[in-house]
Amino acid sequence: MDRIFEFLFKYRPLVFEQGDFSFAAPGSVRLWLVAVGVVGAVAVASYTVARGKSSVADRGIMSGLRVALFALLVFCLMQPVLILSTVVPQQNFVGVLIDDSQSMLLPDEDGTPRTAFLEEAFDPEQGELLAALSDRFSLRFFRFSDVASRIDGLGELTFNGTHTDLGAALDAAREELSGVPLSALILITDGAHNSDRPLTEALVPLQAAGVPVFTVGLGEEIIAPDIEIGRVEMPRAVLEGSALIVDVVVTQTGLGPGTVPIIVEDDFRILAEETVELGPDGEPVVARISLELEGAGPRRVHFRIPIQAGERVERNNSRTVQIEVRGEREKILYLEGEPRHEVAFMRRAVADDDNIQLVVLQRTAVGKFLRLEISDSTELQFGFPASREELFRYRSLIIGSVEASFFSHDQLQMIADFVSDRGGGLLMLGGRSAFAEGGWAGTPVEEVMPVVMGEPAGGDDGFFAEIKVSPTPAGLAHAAVQLGLTGDAVSARWDSLPPVTIVNPISEVRPGATALLTGSSPDLRDDQIVLAFQRYGRGKSIAMTVQDSWLWQMIPPLEDQSHETFWKQALRWLIDGVPAAVEVVTDQEQVEPGETVRLIATVGDSTYIEVNDAVVTARITSPSGLVEEVRVEWTVQRDGEYVVEFRPTELGEYEVDITAERDGKTLGSDRTYMHVAPSDEEYFGANRHTQTLRRIADETGGRFYTPENVETLPDDITITGAGVTLVEQMPLWDMPFLFFLMLTLMGAEWGFRRLRGLV
């Protein structure tokens, strides 16, 4: 198309896009318009006077064609031109950035690797692109993968980079060439940008400097047949023995409909296997896999799909995810307003769970409490905590059938802060003194809860209904509701459980909250919200509105473990992700030797108020046992956040212990792990990312090319590039299009005369 355009209009469309239209002939445009008017008037007059056999319409058409021809001639006589600035040959620089990552060695369908283009286009002897560029510009070559560096020639390329960071490459080239007149950057890559850093950060400085980036996309846009595990979504830490629901995103191209197994294993055994139904070409599908991890410590979980027949890329069929299995015993405070069977049965359900310490504070009379599972005799000795420090020691809080008036206003606010500021989990259970019936509406805690509390129901006798509980679609995908089962078995198990009772009718969740279980009954107009949750501030709140879940233990057959499983998972969910006062994470799950990793620590005091003047030390133990101690500094940008960078050099598991102190007193400590290993990231999403490359070109004023149309690149840089430029006028009067148009107008008049017998 561009070639036809160039044939008709003399120049390529890019010239017209870049140039400003003008007339080079002397005299003003107004003068020329008068000339056109006069000539046109003469032409019209000549047709009007010489009538012959022609009608008025005939004379109108003919005079119109003649006027158009005269106008075209005048247009040419006015010498139309395009004015544009072009770079001065050999006075400007162009940076050529070449992708040096592993994906460049992937073969196309015909078996040639992506590097073949480089060998051909940049061959020192016969490379046409190299020659054309060298004629016009001084070239500077860069190689890049995760980092970019200057090279003298293509012989220095190794194609073993395991990450591609396009932004870092552009930054490095821009900075290196900042002191010279830079016309453009040429980015030759498949466009697979697998860094977390947004590209925009690198494009904005280029836009500001007016340096266009011309991108050359290599490889096929669709690699088929192929199947890929695109993403695995799994938490980075989990309490030992917790049920996990892991989302695995699978995409196929060219394999067609069908199913494939996903095998999940750790270093020792198969943990789970799930069959996933593949989606249409290029459309990702999500497989939900539930699994349970035993044994505290860092674990590597491998997700694998067996190689399918004819697959083009095999290394994207598996992914490995690092997870830390935490073995701590987490404390949950359960406050119950009166002796209730729920206490006994919940305790029974989690009794053999070494990771949960369910501390019970049960009011047995006015001012009298039964304390269970306390750590020492002073714990909760005065009843419910009266200070933030005392309450915030717990990871989560369960409130049973306790009326809101039991608490002081400060305590109610403290409970709300426990969720929003401390990041704790709050669970409210159904009961005579819970929710609206317990006077909780209008308290600071009401806003925290995920359900809408209406007016107290049922009058003096109270409300009472028996309901049958079933999971919602969201519940079926939630670990807390799975009851240790998968797929259709989950719904079937819930169906088999006996009805339970409610005394708090609740049928609405708050905006943003999610219902996981609902209950139905002939006595209810709307379904009862049985289990719902929402994020609130740093924490989460859960409402469990039934009052006798213990019936799920007492009534079903003895081998049915639904009650135990439900509460075990629900309480683990309640404490899952609840932060400690001092925590450390790494910014990447897995790094390569020599790659920079950031340790990010958050430090708070016992009331979870951020601390900025702590002395934070990281003790890093390498796989071979070498210990390095580094000081972690406050970032200043964010309260309580401390960061340090370091580069691991050994392959294997690094252990990072962090300690925070203030005024000689320890605020807290935490541990995390980091796996150092070569990455397979280059084999994921290894097709040509045309959209990314187009975006880079469009946002910087460059153009996108493929090997098929790259020969115009040198000319295009000449027209659109920055650097040392001169203004050039490009005449348009001799465009073949104008000649054809003249011929057409003359031919049309002659043809019309013939048609009408006026010749």
Place this chain on the structure above:
Amino acid sequence: MAQQVPQVQRPTFSNALGPRRDPSEASGRWPFYWTRAIYSGYGRRGWGGGGWATDYPKGDRQFLAVLKHLVRLDAYDWENAISLADPELRRFPVLYMVEPGRMDMTEAEVVGLRGYLDAGGFLIVDDFWGQRQWAVFEYNMRRVYPDKAIVDVALDHPIYSSYYDIEEVKQVPAINNALRGYTSECWGCEAWIRGMYDDKGRLMVIINFNTDLGDAWEWAEDPRYPLEYSTYAYEMGANMIVYAMSH
């Protein structure tokens, strides 16, 4: 001048108790039902001892009325007796069994009681005396659990401190014996508190042997009944219930 004392009518159970449970409605309207086990046996109902219905229903109502003043408990005010063979038994996790010294459970009752205890139910046994009655009770419990031991529940067990701090086990007499000034019904025998534990070490049956808590509950309002024993009986009753509902 003598002050006139106003005539105050003592409330009766019939007007002091709350509403009756609607038999067509599922249990659960009240969080706690004081539930009495109905079992098969040799004994006669009523006065003279023997049988599941001893002190029934006055003892149950009176126990609940006092208990609700002592413990913050949202309990059903009325008696609630149910057969060990009834599947609905499992809706009531705390169960009271009285005078098992003449029991002779049917196979269905044995199966029902075993399932109840295995599921998490808690059984309180009371008011049987002497070795002969013990042998009958033990025989029946052996039918439920052939291999589980019946052991003493020592005073350091949490059940003695779950609500009141109980420092000694007292022999609580039936009212007739109390009026005569002695406590034992088996001539010199001592009160024991024994128990049965499940496989995970949880107490699931507490056995009040050679003692009669039920009579103390039933006759606590009688000024002739010794306060020492009725106090102890209510303390023990409150402890057993609070313990059962939290352990």
